[in-house]
Amino acid sequence: MKKMLYVLCLICAVFASGCGGGGGSSASLPATTTTIAGTMTVPSVTASGIVSNITYPNDSALMASFSASAVCTVNGQQVAYSFATATQYFYIFELTPAEQYDVKFTYENLTLRSIVPHTSTALIKNVDLNTTAEALLFEKYQFTAAQIKYFEIDPTLKDGLANKMLTWLQTPALTNITFNSALSGELASFSLNVTREALGSDLTPARDLTGVWKGTNVVYYEFNLNGDRAIKNTADMTLTLTQSGSAITGVLDTTIKKYEVLTPELYYPPVGMSSTISGKVSSTNLTFTGRSFSGAFTFTSDLMMGTLTNTDLKYFFGFESDTNALKLMRQ
Known part of the structure; x- marks a missing residue:
């Protein structure tokens, strides 16, 4: 009965989205629109x-x-x-394709920012003080979109700027004018004392990921029509990859071993997933998109660790995991 109820609701939703008065159309947007998702981390502020x-x-x-x-x-x-709110995940969708996306969240005088190069139609990038510092440095050194895509700022420099910003934000008497003045002075000091070459390094694939990667008893989630986590799956996961240069293609499969119903409304028993994926490798990072989900992983020679994120914000047919909850070993 629950599965039938789910299907009936889905049919109603499809009919509702497809019917409009006066001959109007609610056709879905073309696949070229872009979604950006990630975790937002807000600093403590006493200024x-x-x-x-x-x-x-x-x-x-x-x-x-x-x-x-x-x-x-x-x-x-x-x-x-x-x-x-529960996961601190944000979703921005239906963006027109661009070389890169300068994402800013502003509340009063506090702006958190991240520059996201366009590498697929489902992008994952967090927003916090570190990504704000990174964006400010890319802007100060006048990096182009193409250069940002394959460049990594030295974490010591980026973290140092973020920590100074945090110190200013936690100075109670600090005004917005003082904050902006201090930030401008710090960025000017960077450009005088740190050459572009010393700012970081170009990213190139560290190794070939071609092959089979497997994880046992990994946990990921499925949703109900409201976008709530409805099913907690425990499964064996297999990621089969082929790499050509920095481009990745492959298949992600799961075999469910057990599942737990978290939200009893509008759910149906899971049957595992099998989806083709495509993406790219940059340094020790792998990002890819699949059918209604995206993935972001870091890897060493034999271990891969990462996160899945749902990208279907209409019917929530995608999958999601906790941050860095998926661990896969090279076979």
Whole structure:
């Protein structure tokens, strides 16, 4: 009965989206539109000149205001977004293709930012102080979109700038003018004392990932029509990859060993997944897209660890895991 109820609701949803008055059409957007998803981490802020009226003792308190009231812009244009408070995941969808996306979330005088090169139609990039520092340095050194795609800023330099920003944000008497002045001075110091060559290094694939990678008892989730986690799957996962240069193609398969119903409404028993995937390798990072989901992994010679993210924000047919919960070994 539950499976039948799910199917009936899905049919109703499809009919509702496909019917419109006056001959209007609700056809889905072309596959060329882009989705950006990731985790947002908000710093603790005690500088009243940055966030007025309230002193936030921790990032979770400020996160509530960010999720409710922050303005999101992508390449200077305000866009809609959704935010899952429980996981701190944000979703920005239906973006027009571009070489890169300059994503900004702004609440009062606090802006968190990330520059996301276009490598697929389902992109994963977190937004926090570190990505904000990274974006500011790319901008200061006038990197092009093509250069950003294959360049990694030295983590020591990036983290150093982020830590200074955090120190300023946690100075109670700091004003917005003082913060911007200090930041401008720090970026000017970078350009005077750190050459572009010393800023970081070009990314190239570290090794060939071609082959079979397997994980045992990995945990991932499926959704109901409301976008809630409905099924917790424990499964064996196999990722079969072929690499050519930095390009990756392959198949992701799972065999479910057990599952737990988390939300009893509108769910159906899982049957495992089998999806073709395509993506790229850059340094020690693998990113790819599959059928209604995307993946972001880091790897060593024999171990791969990463995350799946649902990209179907209409019917939620994709999959999701906790951050870095998937561990696969080369066979």
